[in-house]
Amino acid sequence: MTTTETTETTRSSPKQADDRFINRHASLMPTFAALGVLVVLLVAAQLYFGDFVSPGNMSALLLDNAYLMVIAVGMTFVILTAGIDLSVGSVMAFTGILLASLLGRGMPAAVAVPVILLAGAVIGLLIGILVQYFDVQPFIASLAGLFLARGLAFVVSLKSIRVDDPSVLWLQSTRFQVGDWYITPTGIIALLAVGIGAFVLQYTRFGRTVYAIGGNEQSARLMGLKVARTKVFVYLVSGSLAGLAGLILTAYSGAGYPRNGIGTELDAIAAVVIGGTLLSGGRGYVLGSMIGVLVYGTIKTVISFLGAEQAWMQIIVGGLLLLFILIQRFIVSRSERRE
């Protein structure tokens, strides 16, 4: 039986080892780049401000952006299938104000929280059904979700509603301290979301199907994978996580506010892309998205430290996004080139 030699083995050794590494881990390159940027940012901020990288600041970094981290996890799933979910900011606002409203009417938190998670899931499910069974493009389908959720948020209440329920407020007010580092339950929730998301994508068939769909949906179908079910489910996951983010944000700010989350989906997309996930699907990691959120949060913190106008926040995030896209294109095109 003849043994096949692949093209790689006909080249000389050191380059071969390089290429093998790239060939195995090509998808990780953009995420490494994101990590690099985060480190650079933190180092630069530290040098400039003196005590930027302090336990207090770093702890706050996670907690101030916990809601975005949760949303980014869901967005990663969706973008991996080459889809997109524009509704998450509005769903977050809707579930947030719904929670505040239900609590205000005396519903116990133990009931209200599952209800709002369910609400998020239902909107996600509707989007998923439109995408999969009616062949609607994800952009348009999630646009409908955006409109629906935003409108419903205002239907629940035109103004903000304060939350007094102690069990919800507990999520934000309690701190678990280790020296000067601290974390609240909301932070733990965010980290759990990241951890579970990463595990699912790496170690479950559902997760691998997500990647397969992003790689080549038709192939995935022909390979016998449960494509339809998976595609619907990623939107359900995204919607549920947006609901979870609503809980976190409401706990964080002590109130529900129907105008929350305008533009949050874009911040999430920026964070996910910066974290190394390709918009075309099939490549990326939840951990990368987490790094992307931290990059976003660091910039926000730096800007407020500088006392600069928040307007700069948007300009810088835009510029950084551009930089990352260019880096991604460069790296991906290199790793895919075959001699």
Next chain:
Amino acid sequence: MSNHGASPPGSSIVEMRGITISFPGVLALDNVDFSLRSGEIHALMGENGAGKSTLIKALTGVYAIDSGEIAVAGRPVVFHTTADAQVAGISTVYQEVNLCPNLSVGENVMLGHEPHRGGRIDWKGVHEQAAEHLRSLGVQIDTRTMLSSHSLAIQQLVAISRAMVLESRVLILDEPTSSLDRGEVEQLFAVIRELRTAGVAILFVSHFLEQVYEISDRVTVLRNGQLVGEYLIEDLPRHDLVTKMIGRVLDDLEAISEASNREVDRSGVPVLKATEVGRRGVLEPADLEVFQGEVVGLAGLLGSGRTELARLLYGADRADTGSISINGEPVRIGTPRHAIEQRIVFSSEDRRGEGIVSDLTVAENIVLGIQARRGWRHKIRKAERDAVVAEYMEALDVRPANPDSVVGTLSGGNQQKVLLARWLATAPELLILDEPTRGIDVGAKADIQRKVAELSAAGLSVIFISSELEEVLRLAQRVVVMRDRREIGQLDSNRVGLNDLIEYIANTSDGSAA
């Protein structure tokens, strides 16, 4: 290799009886019988529209059948989805290798059947098992590498390996060799023969007659949705096979060959003269001359640089070195627009990706070249447009003869004709054709070759690239041979035969054979 168990070699594994499938306005399959035996390689032959792909789609669960029965291993089955067919042991490897390029080789092999441990995927086990399956096909590669980093030939073998993981009893190979070079084809055939020995039934669909004769045991011929017959390959000479496929004897090709066997006047200024044209990493500097009324063939194996040279001459890619002169005048060709201005046109080998604009109509596709040259400000008047379109649709026999039909719905052969019409309509001086007959039916192939011969005899210069060396020899007066991104020589095709050409391509000065 493991014994795939179910049926002893030679016994019938698939029986299709009286299969009829119709679509609005078209009877795709009319009461067709088909059978497949374990441990055989069975070729399915027929022109486009003959019903081959419809039959396969019925067997793989893509289409529902209107009437008839399918039985697998003696038991009647009904396939509602592609998953049903896979469960019954029928796997398909398509031309585009339907795998996931962003996943590792190992994962592609085991996807959907990964071993689990403790509720989660056991990646070590995935790669071990995948490597083992690949090894049993003679393929030794690092299963942790990304699929897209491997050649198409390797990706195909991975796809076949996956089919074996699923313990397929029937393996359908749909045009597997279109993009492979000779060495890769040999490797593929070796694998297929091993599978045959192990009792797998292999259904082989290909346009390459040589290969069909090389590897098949039996052949089934379809024509216009009906079964013409089933034969042992050794009982069917090529001429008879082609006759059965297209229903008429092909004297045409002989006539074309005769017409092309003429002398070209090379005393004047060449229409195109390329000197030292090259691009780093893509093509070594090459020279080329084409005279008026001459057909110059570019021959060589896959990867020899023929397409790369053509693209540089056309400005589709930019050359680093060299110069080009047209009719004696030096010109700069950096973009396709420059070439078109010099009346050079190029028909890409990737008909669907770089040729036709699939959602536009036949008419719009045909006038696209003319319109692009005139610029957006000067729209072609309806009268002129209709006249041009009608003229070329008739000259090339484009079917269906409806200028407003959307090009994406035409068969490959007709799409190629539309593409050719686009270029001919611009009244070029030099026509560069890259693989114009790839993947199209025998009838359309002949039509296109005849047209090229006619036009060149009337004064059009042509650069003709084809992997089918007989075609090159048939049409060209001169053949330029290339290998490994370099030009290695020229032959006068009027005096040279197929074996000589193959010999020339195979034997290099540095000793490595194909």
Next chain:
Amino acid sequence: MGVVKHRLFWPIAALLTLVVVNTLSRPQFIKVTVRDGQLYGALIDILRNSAPLMLVALGMTIVIATRGIDLSVGAVMAVSGAVALTIIHDSGNPDNLGTVVSAVVVALLVALVLGSWNGMLIAVLGIQPIIATLVLMLAGRGVALLITEGFITTVNSGPFEYIATGYLLILPFAFLISLTAILLIGAFERRTALGMLTEAVGINPEASRLAGVRSRGIIFSVYVVSGLMAGIAGIIYSSNIRAADANAAGLFIELYAILAVVLGGTSLQGGKFSIAGTVIGVLIIQTLNSTILFLGVPSAQSPVFFALVVVLVVIVQSPRVRQLGRRPRGATGSDGTADKPAKAEVGA
């Protein structure tokens, strides 16, 4: 049956239905009165108020035709308004026609530059349209905020107000602006070969390039046009509120514009497009808006209705619904292999 199959049938039917429903509930809906040589009425309001969205949607149509998307239009609107108003405000001479004209010209030039920026990123550097325009969408609003220094700049300028509220020959000036844009763009696209070449570029950019079409030029120019349209829309918007509100100007307008384009029958996948379809799409959205306001629904809640509209439209346009009763799955051209379209830029 040919009528029903016509691309514009459903959009026109939807618009007519809306008009009829409105008229039944408030007969004065279709009443148009003339006063001092100017037309008034609910229908006229719709025509006038639809101007910003119409302009943006026209630009969006040709961008989408090239398989692209422009998410930055809202931000460009904000910048354009900010530039114009700041110039007028700082001139000390807000009522001067000359001042207003030069302010508008400068603002439009800035919009052209921003459109060219997008065009360069996409046509020259080859960046995906959704990302390239997302960059400007994020950064642009920041820039607008910087220009207005975080405040909402207001002016009292007769000539400037005229743009959004004035009349010319019995019709609202703003409507005439959008009408001119419709006619100009329609003429450019269909009377010249630009329309077909744009469609070719959207359907298969590489094949178009090899066929000698100036793909790059076409792609570049559609973003420039889109930027210009957004610039004009921004002027009209700030003229209407007599202020530059960097946060609110054009908020969500890109979404409504995309919705209008899709309602009009143009596919997000690129290729064939319809200006007339977009016009009808915009009118549907504007009429729906008017209906919702009339019903007394707080405008903040109106998105719910738009969600329903979107869902209805896409379900009707969906291939599944169109193919009722066709059994064989995935039947395509006679080559046998199903042609899946390349993934659309917008993350389909």
